[in-house]
Amino acid sequence: MFKLKENNTNVKTEMLAGITTFFTMVYIVVVNPIILADAGVPFEQVFTATIIAAVIGTLWMALFANYPIAIAPGMGLNAYFAYSVVGNNQNISYETAFAAVFIAGLIFVILSLTPFREKLIEAIPANLKHGITAGIGLFIAFIGLRLTGIITDHPSNLVGLGNLHSPSALLALIGLAVTLVLMVLKVNGALFLGMVVTALIAFFTGQLDFKEGFMSMPSLPEGMIVLNPWTALMDVVQNSLYAVVFSFILVTIFDTTGTMIGVAHQAGLMKGNSMPRAREALLSDSIATAAGAMFGTSPTTAYIESSSGVAAGGRTGLTSLTVAGLFIAAAFFGPLVSAVSGLSAITAPALIIVGSLMMGSISQISWDELDEAFPAFLIILSMPLTSSIATGIALGFISYPLLKVVKGQWRDVHPLLYVFAVLFFYQLAFLPH
Numbered sequence: 001m002f003k004l005k006e007n008n009t010n011v012k013t014e015m016l017a018g019i020t021t022f023f024t025m026v027y028i029v030v031v032n033p034i035i036l037a038d039a040g041v042p043f044e045q046v047f048t049a050t051i052i053a054a055v056i057g058t059l060w061m062a063l064f065a066n067y068p069i070a071i072a073p074g075m076g077l078n079a080y081f082a083y084s085v086v087g088n089n090q091n092i093s094y095e096t097a098f099a100a101v102f103i104a105g106l107i108f109v110i111l112s113l114t115p116f117r118e119k120l121i122e123a124i125p126a127n128l129k130h131g132i133t134a135g136i137g138l139f140i141a142f143i144g145l146r147l148t149g150i151i152t153d154h155p156s157n158l159v160g161l162g163n164l165h166s167p168s169a170l171l172a173l174i175g176l177a178v179t180l181v182l183m184v185l186k187v188n189g190a191l192f193l194g195m196v197v198t199a200l201i202a203f204f205t206g207q208l209d210f211k212e213g214f215m216s217m218p219s220l221p222e223g224m225i226v227l228n229p230w231t232a233l234m235d236v237v238q239n240s241l242y243a244v245v246f247s248f249i250l251v252t253i254f255d256t257t258g259t260m261i262g263v264a265h266q267a268g269l270m271k272g273n274s275m276p277r278a279r280e281a282l283l284s285d286s287i288a289t290a291a292g293a294m295f296g297t298s299p300t301t302a303y304i305e306s307s308s309g310v311a312a313g314g315r316t317g318l319t320s321l322t323v324a325g326l327f328i329a330a331a332f333f334g335p336l337v338s339a340v341s342g343l344s345a346i347t348a349p350a351l352i353i354v355g356s357l358m359m360g361s362i363s364q365i366s367w368d369e370l371d372e373a374f375p376a377f378l379i380i381l382s383m384p385l386t387s388s389i390a391t392g393i394a395l396g397f398i399s400y401p402l403l404k405v406v407k408g409q410w411r412d413v414h415p416l417l418y419v420f421a422v423l424f425f426y427q428l429a430f431l432p433h
Helices: 011-025 028-037 043-065 077-086 094-113 116-123 126-147 167-184 190-204 229-238 242-267 278-295 306-311 317-330 334-341 348-364 370-386 389-406 415-430
Strands: 071-073 151-154 158-161 300-302
Touching: 011 190, 011 306, 011 317, 011 348, 028 043, 028 071, 028 077, 043 071, 043 278, 043 300, 043 317, 071 278, 077 094, 077 242, 094 116, 094 229, 094 242, 094 278, 116 242, 116 278, 116 415, 126 151, 126 242, 126 306, 126 348, 126 370, 126 389, 167 190, 167 348, 190 348, 229 242, 242 278, 242 300, 242 306, 242 348, 242 389, 242 415, 278 300, 306 317, 306 348, 370 389, 389 415
Parallel strands: none
Antiparallel strands: 071 300, 151 158
């Protein structure tokens, strides 16, 4: 079913890759409820809704698209939901905001059923694709360094070297060393084994404990938050949430598309300039966004942490199926998941190493042609500095056609790029981001 032989992989490798991806991204089931709780949504509601959305999107990716890419509610979009949409508007409840997410999800499904998103993947120039992959790599490596305190904020220079004697930084550095040794020795499942060793060290040094136990029953205290599409549409119209819906759609389209291209490139699954089964893959996040809003979570996206599973050998939907199965199990192991994912030093080494692997795409950029190189450079630079994949892509999409027009090569640019250059400029200039 998953064409393992055709993709030069096996069941053991795929399952190990799925476990690796799961543990690098499972923090979302804890972080997402914490962020959305600031908008007034009950923690248990978001915890369960996050898992439902992740399972629906990732299962779709596994069974219909056969890609090793996991789907879950996206970081950044949850903060936008909690602090910009609900937090800054006293008249908008979280139920109304979920109606906007639901409508954005439905529009998203319609767009994914058309050739539009597939055409978009083909329209993105090769150098921008390489820039997106490298930018994501730098971004997730920076996340790993920042979460563990190896890199920290600085009053003058914005960022600086953290306290390397802190337990978190020391544990992350030890985990990084162990994982690198295993990678260099070409041990199968090195990323996952590195996390296991790091977790054991954390447990025996008292950094990891299970005071809350291991298991609890999942619950949805609010039940279904959005049920009727017509009522949801009326909520959007009455509260004039058009800009909110547009922002959700635009950011999610490019977050997911950029991540899928990056991960597919890394796995060697791209066929020339196109992505096989793109429509099936792109439907996964749009369906999960609509479903997630019904239960009470912010928009979903393809997870950049999927690249850790690809680095561990994942090449097919069996990796995603494993991730979905672990998310279902996680629903019953809330306290355990919370304990492990709450200690970022366990998963950070995988993010840092995967970041270095993804940076390999930088060698394929045409650095001797400034009109091709600079937009790619802008993407690579801005993704980690703005903590946003979509912002990096936006700056690349705006600068690329501009430089081509100046050079007199405007005919070489796909018309879709001009459309999105205008839309991105409008979003960055006039909409919250």
